[in-house]
Amino acid sequence: MQDVVSRSATSLSSIAGTSLKLTAGSTLFCDFDGPIADVSDRYYHTYCLALKATQADYARRQMALPVRRLTKAQFWYMKQNRVPDTTIADWSGLSGHQIDDFLQRIPALVNQPTLLHQDQLQPGVRAAFANLRDRGIRIVIVTLRQSSQVLDFLHQYDLATMVSQIYGSDDAETAYANRTEHKIAHLQAAxxxxxxxxxDTRQSWMVGDTEADISAGQAFDLPTLALTCGIRSALYLKGFSPTEVCRDLSSAVTYLTQSVISQ
Structure with a gap:
């Protein structure tokens, strides 16, 4: 998969009509988990802790569970290809009520401060933010994470001043569920x-790494950029017909700030 649509080698300076997809003063709406923050370690360790706690709970009842912990690569492949959590639990050796017990532990664990600290800045984000700032393009984050969590993360990496606004959730558990209707409502409010x-948001784009981001952008007739550095694979994302698919935010910004020929 190519990250950016290939361009003609013809010098744009020799062509009369050129334009940019995003120009100075325009707004880029961007998701947080995936495009900006790498949450793969946190999600995997949440899975491991929930599995271990479930096994320990049944051991106290004198019931040994044949748990098979997935590797991070196996787990993340399943998450990226939208394998249901129930199936992930089944592959991990659980069944019946054991799966329900396992799944009930995840929402409370995934937002623990000790796990939130495992989130890392995605490669290239700092340069992408600087590129947008230097071009006068505003970054507005639309996320199902709590705004306070996002702001703490941005301060940690000295990026808070590069973001114009954050639209987040009040409920800490909303992000993991990632319901499309919630993202649509957040983008509508933004x-x-x-x-x-x-x-003026008429020339805005929506950037994200899930079907919820793509559907939200499409709901308001915004062109959408799907990123494969997050929790969904390129093959899965293409099924939702985004305007373009890119590897990460850095390649997305390159795509959005390239000159295009006006016909």
Whole structure:
């Protein structure tokens, strides 16, 4: 898969009409988990802790569970290809009520402070943010994570001043569920407020790493960029017909700031 649509080698300076997909003053709506934060370690360790706790709980009842812990590569492959959590639990050696017990532990674990600290900045994000800032393009984060969590993360990496606004959730458990209707509602609120503040969002794009991000952008007729560095694979994302698929935020910004020929 190519990250960016290949361009003609013809010098753009020799062509009369050229334009940019994103120009100075425009707004880029961007998801947080996946495009900006690498959450793979946190999600995998949440899985491991939930599996271990379930096994220990049954051991206290004198019941030995034949647990098979997946490797991180196996686990993340399943997550990227939208394998249900029930199937992941089944592959891990659980069945019946054991699966229910395992799944009930995840929401409480995934937002523990000790696990949140495992999130890492995706490669190339700092340069991508700087590129957008230097071009006068505003970054507005639309996420199902709590805004306070996002802001803490951005401060940790000295990136908070590069973001114009954060639209997040009040509920800490909303992000893991990643329901499309929630992302649509968040993006709708973000667009409405940006317009009230006097910013034109008609040329905006939506960038994200899940079907929820793509569907939200499409709901408001925004072109969408799907990133494969997060929790969904390229093959899965293409099924939702995004405008373009890129590897990460860095390649997405390159794509969005390249000149295109006006016909």
């Amino acid at each position: 667009i409405a407020e940006q317009n009230r503040l006097g910013f």
